Amino acid sequence: MKFNSYPNFSELSSALLTEWISDIDQAALARRPAYFALAGGSTPAPLYRSLDTMLARRDICNLHLVATDERWVADSDAQSNEGLFKQCMPLSYGKQWQLLSLKNAASTPEVATEAISERLSQQIPQSFNAVLLGMGTDGHVASLFPGAPTQHDDLSCLAALHPQTRQSRMSLSLPRLLDSKKIWLVITGAEKRQILESAAQTDLPISRLLREARCNIEVFWCP
Numbered sequence: 604m605k606f607n608s609y610p611n612f613s614e615l616s617s618a619l620l621t622e623w624i625s626d627i628d629q630a631a632l633a634r635r636p637a638y639f640a641l642a643g644g645s646t647p648a649p650l651y652r653s654l655d656t657m658l659a660r661r662d663i664c665n666l667h668l669v670a671t672d673e674r675w676v677a678d679s680d681a682q683s684n685e686g687l688f689k690q691c692m693p694l695s696y697g698k699q700w701q702l703l704s705l706k707n708a709a710s711t712p713e714v715a716t717e718a719i720s721e722r723l724s725q726q727i728p729q730s731f732n733a734v735l736l737g738m739g740t741d742g743h744v745a746s747l748f749p750g751a752p753t754q755h756d757d758l759s760c761l762a763a764l765h766p767q768t769r770q771s772r773m774s775l776s777l778p779r780l781l782d783s784k785k786i787w788l789v790i791t792g793a794e795k796r797q798i799l800e801s802a803a804q805t806d807l808p809i810s811r812l813l814r815e816a817r818c819n820i821e822v823f824w825c826p
């Protein structure tokens with residue numbers, strides 16, 4: 604794991620975007636599609652807004668984005684991660700990038716799990732170019748919460764329940780998140796840094812991710 608520390612989010616953002624846009628341009632040059640899984644929550648929103656401006660200037664991009672996890676609500680709901688992507692990246696949505704949704708018309712994520720897993724296998728037939736993850740102060744990543752399963756059979760996703768709010772969610776499974784060329788972990792604040800630094804001694808989802816990853820993990824941190 605490589606830990607990068609920045610004085611503020613603006614510098615963090617610019618370092619990560621330099622790497623990200625270079626990956627995108629390389630794929631475009633080779634005329635290859637590129638696949639990214641993106642965290643929701645509030646931390647990465649400014650990054651997505653800057654990426655949108657950069658993408659809108661590019662002609663050829665064949666990007667496929669999927670949320671690392673989605674809340675079982677409509678895109679118009681402020682809680683929706685997929686809605687967040689569309690709001691933050693309006694210039695490039697449907698042009699430079701397409702979204703694979705983790706939702707369908709089923710009433711619950713439990714009912715939808717197999718169909719969404721099948722959709723993931725069909726539409727993302729290879730490793731992710733990169734997975735951008737956040738982390739909660741309880742050590743959760745995507746919607747893999749402490750004490751809950753991180754995998755469901757051999758499926759790419761699983762139904763999850765937020766432990767406090769009981770909100771229904773769909774999350775990529777740990778094996779699907781780890782099937783990536785690289786992982787970027789974007790976190791802010793002293794509390795999350797401390798949780799990350801003690802992850803080797805705990806059994807949180809972040810600990811399992813670090814233990815089981817076979818690809819490079821780069822942490823982007825600022826206070």
Ligand SMILES: O=C1O[C@H](COP(=O)(O)O)[C@@H](O)[C@H](O)[C@H]1O
Binds near residue numbers: 641672673
């Ligand atoms: O519930 C979630 O939380 C994590 C962390 O969010 P953050 O705003 O504290 O960074 C996020 O990565 C995940 O996608 C989201 O659904």
